[in-house]
Amino acid sequence: MSDVTLQNFEADVIEMSRQVPVLVDFWAPWCGPCRTLGPMLEKLEAESGGKWKLAKVNVDENQELAAHFGVRSIPHVVAIADGQAVDQFVGVLPESGLREFLDRLTPNPGEQALHEARELVAAGDAEGARAAFQAALAFDPGADDARLAYTSFLLDHNEVEAAEAEFARLSPRAPQEEGYAAVQTQLEALRNVDDLPDAAALIARVQANPADLGAKLDLANALIARREYEPALEQLLEIVRRDRGFEEDIGRKTMLSVFDLLAGRPDVVSRWRRQLSAALN
Numbered sequence: 001m002s003d004v005t006l007q008n009f010e011a012d013v014i015e016m017s018r019q020v021p022v023l024v025d026f027w028a029p030w031c032g033p034c035r036t037l038g039p040m041l042e043k044l045e046a047e048s049g050g051k052w053k054l055a056k057v058n059v060d061e062n063q064e065l066a067a068h069f070g071v072r073s074i075p076h077v078v079a080i081a082d083g084q085a086v087d088q089f090v091g092v093l094p095e096s097g098l099r100e101f102l103d104r105l106t107p108n109p110g111e112q113a114l115h116e117a118r119e120l121v122a123a124g125d126a127e128g129a130r131a132a133f134q135a136a137l138a139f140d141p142g143a144d145d146a147r148l149a150y151t152s153f154l155l156d157h158n159e160v161e162a163a164e165a166e167f168a169r170l171s172p173r174a175p176q177e178e179g180y181a182a183v184q185t186q187l188e189a190l191r192n193v194d195d196l197p198d199a200a201a202l203i204a205r206v207q208a209n210p211a212d213l214g215a216k217l218d219l220a221n222a223l224i225a226r227r228e229y230e231p232a233l234e235q236l237l238e239i240v241r242r243d244r245g246f247e248e249d250i251g252r253k254t255m256l257s258v259f260d261l262l263a264g265r266p267d268v269v270s271r272w273r274r275q276l277s278a279a280l281n
Contacts, residue, residue, distance in 0.1 A: 001042055001045060001053075001054040001056065002053070002054075003055075003057075003058070004062075004065075005057075005061070005062055005065075006064055009065060013055050014080070015083075016053055017081050017083055020051060020053055020106075021051075021053070021080065021105045021106060022053045022055050022080045022081075023052060023053070023054050023055065023078075023080075023105075024069075024078045024079075024080060025037070025041055025054060025075060025077050026059050026069070026078070027057070027059065027074055027075050029060070031074050033091065033092045036092050037075045037077075037092045037093075038056070041054050041077075042054060044095075048102070052105065073090055073091075074090075075091065075092065077089055081105065089101065108139065108140070109139045110136045110139035110146065113132050113136035113139060114132070114133070114143070114145070114146045114149065116132045117129045117136060117146075117150075117153075121153060130153070133146065133150040133153060136150075137150065142171060144170055144174040145177055147169060147174075148177055148179055148180060148183055151163045151166040151167050151183050152179070152182075154166060155183070155186050155190060160187070163187055163190075167184075178260075179260055179263075181253075181260060182258075182260030182261045185224065185257035185258065186225075186257075186261060189221045189225040190225045192221060193222055196218050196221065197218070202215055202218050206219055206235070210238075213239050213242060216238055216239050217236075217239060217246075217247070217250060217254075219232075220232040220233075220236050220254065224258065224261075229261060229262055229268075230268065230272075233255060233272050236255045237279060238251075240252050240255070240276065252280070255272070259272070259273065
């Protein structure tokens with residue numbers, strides 16, 4: 001806990017908040033509710049083990065700071081993270097309410113590990129990302145978002161058996177997670193690719209009989225397994241155009257899953273979405 005003035009606000013609040021969140025408690029010695037809230041905040045800060053810091057601002061002595069944050073009634077608590085005000089409350093919350101407020105402010109270790117894993121994937125550090133994904137799941141084995149991300153990572157590295165094992169551990173709620181359908185589509189394509197005819201043979205079948213929608217679907221799945229997403233979309237779109245009801249609308253549904261796989265290429269997704277919309281109307 002630190003007493004903050006205009007002179008040290010930049011260092012003790014703004015710069016510190018780039019390392020851990022900072023709760024700024026605007027108070028005054030004459031304020032009865034402040035004398036209730038202050039000790040609770042100090043207790044929770046001590047329990048946090050450094051996950052966040054408490055900064056106290058005496059409004060009588062720092063009216064410029066109070067005015068800057070629009071403080072009209074005290075106690076008034078402002079949460080600062082990465083140099084920005086991200087949340088606040090006025091008055092005294094019960095300890096349970098304070099804990100809920102802090103839970104929103106401080107990510108749990110599993111969430112932090114998942115964030116690190118995604119950054120390492122983007123940086124091309126596969127082994128570092130693998131360790132971070134595993135750490136995220138060790139902290140929270142029920143985190144479907146982390147398990148889906150790890151399954152996708154494994155698929156990207158052609159570790160199909162390991163990906164299947166992770167996918168099987170997802171909870172019944174997992175289909176509601178963003179990206180579930182994309183991972184499922186990619187997994188099924190890789191799982192079945194060994195049972196499909198050679199891609200060249202499938203292309204020959206499609207060219208010999210453009211109405212053979214089963215061949216088009218097999219070719220699309222083979223192309224998805226090889227991450228040749230645009231040629232796969234071409235086959236799927238033709239299925240939609242020829243028979244919307246084929247295998248319970250499999251062409252459109254699989255296209256939507258491929259759009260998720262192409263989330264990093266919004267221009268490509270936009271172009272194919274327009275073509276799908278035209279085919280449906």
